[in-house]
Amino acid sequence: xxxxxxxxxxxxxxxxxxxxxxxxxxxxxxxxxxxxxxxxxxxxxxxxxxxxxxxxxxxxxxxxxxxxxxxxxxxxxxxxxxxxxxxxxxxxxxxxxxxxxxxxxxxxxxxxxxxxxxxxxxxxxxxxxxxxxxxxxxxxxxxxxxxxxxxxxxxxxxxxxxxxxxxxxx
Numbered sequence: 455x456x457x458x459x460x461x462x463x464x465x466x467x468x469x470x471x472x473x474x475x476x477x478x479x480x481x482x483x484x485x486x487x488x489x490x491x492x493x494x495x496x497x498x499x500x501x502x503x504x505x506x507x508x509x510x511x512x513x514x515x516x517x518x519x520x521x522x523x524x525x526x527x528x529x530x531x532x533x534x535x536x537x538x539x540x541x542x543x544x545x546x547x548x549x550x551x552x553x554x555x556x557x558x559x560x561x562x563x564x565x566x567x568x569x570x571x572x573x574x575x576x577x578x579x580x581x582x583x584x585x586x587x588x589x590x591x592x593x594x595x596x597x598x599x600x601x602x603x604x605x606x607x608x609x610x611x612x613x614x615x616x617x618x619x620x621x622x623x624x
Contacts, residue, residue, distance in 0.1 A: 459511045463518065470519030474526030486608030487531045494524040495599035495606070503592035506585045535611065541620045566590075 455463075482490050498521060505517045533549075540548050567587045574583035 455511050463511060463515045466515035466519035467522040470522035471526045473519075474523035475530065477523075478527045478530035481527060482531050486611075487535065488606045488608040488611045490527055490531055491606040492599070492603055494528045495595060495602060497521070497524045499592050499596040499599050501592075502588040502595065506588035506592070535615070538615055539617065539619060 478490075485493070501517045501521045501524075505514055508514045508517065536548060536552070537545065567590075570587050570590055571583045574586045578586075
């Protein structure tokens with residue numbers, strides 16, 4: 455991959471993120487937050503698997519851009535949801551814990567990706583070893599989709615929003 459192609463790859467991800475941010479509110483209202491979250495997990499299952507078989511950087515750019523778009527959609531819905539249901543006095547602590555686990559998993563995921571590449575590289579080509587990380591990502595997201603789909607319904611989310619949020623008295 456050339457330096458220009460690599461720059462365009464990052465640009466595709468940025469464009470996907472902007473599109474996700476601009477359309478998240480409208481999509482959530484139209485389809486419902488639970489449906490959007492389920493679509494996000496399904497997309498984050500399919501896109502990496504397709505990326506594992508991508509043969510050209512342009513396809514990878516499009517798929518990473520779409521992944522970025524649905525990732526922003528997930529963030530907009532989940533952050534808004536937390537802000538709506540968590541009492542203000544606890545919101546900072548809850549967001550801090552959420553970010554700790556979300557961001558804290560990134561170096562662990564990077565290390566696991568390196569281990570996967572090193573292991574697969576012992577019995578397959580380097581290209582297959584690098585692509586295998588996309589397959590593992592898709593399988594993990596697929597497992598999360600299967601495990602979480604029941605909880606990601608519009609009805610469950612709206613029922614949670616309807617509960618009263620305790621107000622701090624102190």
